[in-house]
Amino acid sequence: MGFNQKTASVEVRERFTYSDDQVPSVLQRLHGNQGVEEIALISTCNRTEVYAVTQEPSLCRGSLLSLFSNAENNSGHPDFLYLENDLQAVKHLFEVSSGLDSLVLGENQILGQVRTAFSLAQEAKTTGPVLEKLFPWALRVGKMARSQTRICQGAASVAAAAVELSQMIFDDLKGRRVLLLGAGKMTQASLGLLKNAGVEQIRVVNRTLARAEELAARCGGQASPFEDLDKALADVDVLIASTGAPHFVVDKARLAPVMHQRRGRPLLLVDIAVPRDIEPSCQDLDNVYLYNIDDLQGVVAENLARRQKEVQKVLQIVDAECQEFSRYLDSRKANQAIRMLRESFEEVRQSELMKHRGSLTHEEMDRLESFSNVLLNKLLHHPMIQLKKMSAAGVPPEELERALEILGIFPRGKHE
Amino acid sequence: MSSALLALSALGYWASAISFHYNLFHRKQRDWTQWLRILLGSHAVHTLGLVALTVQLQHLPVLSMPEVMAVLGWALIALYAIVGRRWKVDALGGIAAPAVAVLTTFATITLGHETPHSYRGVWFGLHVSSLVASYAAFCLAAFCSLLYFIQSRRLKEKKLNTAFLLPSLTTLDRVAFRFIMVGFPLLVLGMVSGTQMPGWHWTWDPKETLVAVTGGVYLLYLHARVLAGWQGRRINMILLVAFLCVLVSLLAPGRSHGY
Known part of the structure; x- marks a missing residue:
């Protein structure tokens, strides 16, 4: 049960988002409720979903609903919530871990978030045999989707596209120097990615030195006055420009002597400003590679379209794994049936043995115990094999239970 | 014998070149496994061909243009096989494979028509x-x-x-x-x-x-x-x-x- 960015507005999402510190206590509170056997909670900025295992769905549903109720709406089923049961819930989790349900199709972050949700549930001791199997399975499906299809390939944001581009020129950004021209929001957005990519030095040049210094301090970079732009251009490998200037800040006449100083070292210019900061004819200079915001957005759109084409392949993986998981659940139920059969007969054996405990000697009791044990094993051998065969052949667990009913054995929750 | 082996290796080089370009430009995948196997297999046959040629000529096959072409092609792929992956330039094989295919094809066709020399x-x-x-x-x-x-x-x-x-x-x-x-x-x-x-x-x-x-x-x-x-x-x-x-x-x- 839960909501995501498609069903709930940001106002709703922020109300029911739980931090990693809060999750264990929330899980323990819900786990104490009647009907909730196992429970885990995925809470990210785009979704809050709770996965529960129960034998009593109506009781469990009520408990889970309490998680999403508030002063304004404390009864009924809010519109933004969706509820999936049995295999549909399994399929949903597999789709989530594959990135099919994410805002950016195929994004990788969700895999880590599913892993965290599982760890928090384990930490809160609210998992059991089903969730212990389901979550690692979902993580495996997520990895399969990403390795066997191209669902996560290609940059999905302008900043990531800029980093991807730089890899075609410089292999990677480790040890490279980047110049940020302007201290606008777009420049700041790319900072995190640049740091992650291992950039050695970030220089910031801005008309207002104070703003450059502020941004440089935030990213551990170095601020330079605007007059040093040419010097900085001769030194760096990548320039990301996003000033608010209404005219070109870097033109061909300015860049040509800089390129001569660089002695053929390639220079990647990323112009994400509108109006543009870099004169388009700079591209004509040798060893200059210029990309503007449209180019980068084109790369992103192309990548996302390519990811969209992979959805069917991922769905095939999800469906196949769902079937596999369903078979696992059935085999688990078959094992339960076998255990019940064995326990029930063992109970009869023990009660019959008890009747003779006072009247027979120790030696006779031992012989009787061993005889009854062998008899029980021989009698149960064929039915147990048959139950396993039926389960492997895909006979639904309900039919297995019905077969047991003939012997007077009733599963939990059912009565004679 | 040596000519047959060289011809076989030339065919292999052509096949690996086609496989490389099919993977790279048609399937748009950087999957080098298949073509690399064909390339290395052809190189092994090429090695055998050169050994057979050396035995047949009773000297290193470097005295005529066809012989040198066959040896040059072999050295080129050997060098590529040693450093190609290590230096992250597998794609170089896209040019190396057809180039060596041309060299070995030329060597196969023209071998035997050269005049003997007495350099030792x-x-x-x-x-x-x-x-x-x-x-x-x-x-x-x-x-x-x-x-x-x-x-x-x-x-x-x-x-x-x-x-x-x-x-x-x-x-x-x-x-x-x-x-x-x-x-x-x-x-x-x-x-x-x-x-x-x-x-x-x-x-x-x-x-x-x-x-x-x-x-x-x-x-x-x-x-x-x-x-x-x-x-x-x-x-x-x-x-x-x-x-x-x-x-x-x-x-x-x-x-x-x-x-």
Whole structure:
């Protein structure tokens, strides 16, 4: 049960988002409720979903609903919530871990978030045999989707596209120097990615030195006055420009002597400003590679379209794994049936043995115990094999239970 | 026997070249496994072919143009197999495989029509083998430069779909330099060992003069790259010019040379 960015507005999402510190206590509170056997909670900025295992769905549903109720709406089923049961819930989790349900199709972050949700549930001791199997399975499906299809390939944001581009020129950004021209929001957005990519030095040049210094301090970079732009251009490998200037800040006449100083070292210019900061004819200079915001957005759109084409392949993986998981659940139920059969007969054996405990000697009791044990094993051998065969052949667990009913054995929750 | 093996390896090289280009440009995948297997399999057959040829001729197969072409192709793939993956330039095989396919096909067709020569001796062996090895390194360096221009053009034209399939510009630039660092000392060794052969003296032999010019152009490249710190398109252009000199010197007639 839960909501995501498609069903709930940001106002709703922020109300029911739980931090990693809060999750264990929330899980323990819900786990104490009647009907909730196992429970885990995925809470990210785009979704809050709770996965529960129960034998009593109506009781469990009520408990889970309490998680999403508030002063304004404390009864009924809010519109933004969706509820999936049995295999549909399994399929949903597999789709989530594959990135099919994410805002950016195929994004990788969700895999880590599913892993965290599982760890928090384990930490809160609210998992059991089903969730212990389901979550690692979902993580495996997520990895399969990403390795066997191209669902996560290609940059999905302008900043990531800029980093991807730089890899075609410089292999990677480790040890490279980047110049940020302007201290606008777009420049700041790319900072995190640049740091992650291992950039050695970030220089910031801005008309207002104070703003450059502020941004440089935030990213551990170095601020330079605007007059040093040419010097900085001769030194760096990548320039990301996003000033608010209404005219070109870097033109061909300015860049040509800089390129001569660089002695053929390639220079990647990323112009994400509108109006543009870099004169388009700079591209004509040798060893200059210029990309503007449209180019980068084109790369992103192309990548996302390519990811969209992979959805069917991922769905095939999800469906196949769902079937596999369903078979696992059935085999688990078959094992339960076998255990019940064995326990029930063992109970009869023990009660019959008890009747003779006072009247027979120790030696006779031992012989009787061993005889009854062998008899029980021989009698149960064929039915147990048959139950396993039926389960492997895909006979639904309900039919297995019905077969047991003939012997007077009733599963939990059912009565004679 | 040797001709059959060389013909088989030529077929294999063609198949690997086709498989490479099919994977890269049709399926748009950097999946090198299949074509690399075919390439290495063909190289093994090529090795057997050269061994059979050596046994058949009773000398190293380096006395005629077809023999040298067969050995050059073999050395080129051997060098590529050793460093291609390590230096992250697998894509180089896209040019190396068809180039070697052409060399071995030529060698297979023309082998046996050459006139025998009587060169023997350690200096001769050293002279020819180091020159062939240096030419193999120069070939791979030139292929790197060629890929540099292709990649640079794709990036300029913003054809990123295919650009991401090729190595980065700095990788290509760096690897080309490494190949020259391997090839240049071998070229010098080849030239020096040639001068040690009995009866040699400088006679402005066209082939020898062109090899000296080739060495000069590579020296110019090394000077610009190492001492002046140049990179990029211009320096790769020098490499292509130098390779043109290699080709001309290889094909030029020499008064004291068999080919």
